Amino acid sequence: MSPWEKWETAAKAILADPAIARLRDQIDQEEHRLGAELRSSFQAWQERYDAAVRDGDLEALARVCPAKHGQWGRICVLETGHDTTAPHWGTTRDGQCVAWLGTAPDD
Secondary structure: OOHHHHHHHHHHHHHHOHHHHHHHHHHHHHHHHHHHHHHHHHHHHHHHHHHHHHHOOHHHHHOEOOOEEHHHOEEOOOEOOHHHOOOEEEEOOOOOEEEEOOOOOOO
16 A cells, blocks of 8 residues: 555544534534624625626736635635734635635645
């Protein structure tokens, strides 16, 4: 078994652990709760982001925070540098508000 296969097997075993699954669910619930709580403060940023995407406004998109959780369909819609004062914030593919700390491994 290669080192990568060993690592993958260990990672799958850890992620399958019921305690880890509960923790993952708790984190997900908290990210959605905080996202909903911050919606009134950050909704205008979502609307600006949506307009920039729709209009192909590359200048506006260049100012968007580079953090994302792409695997989970999350893109932070706030401006670059916000993470010193506020968590990342955006919506999921299904339109739920979400806030989070850190970035995903696919960044």
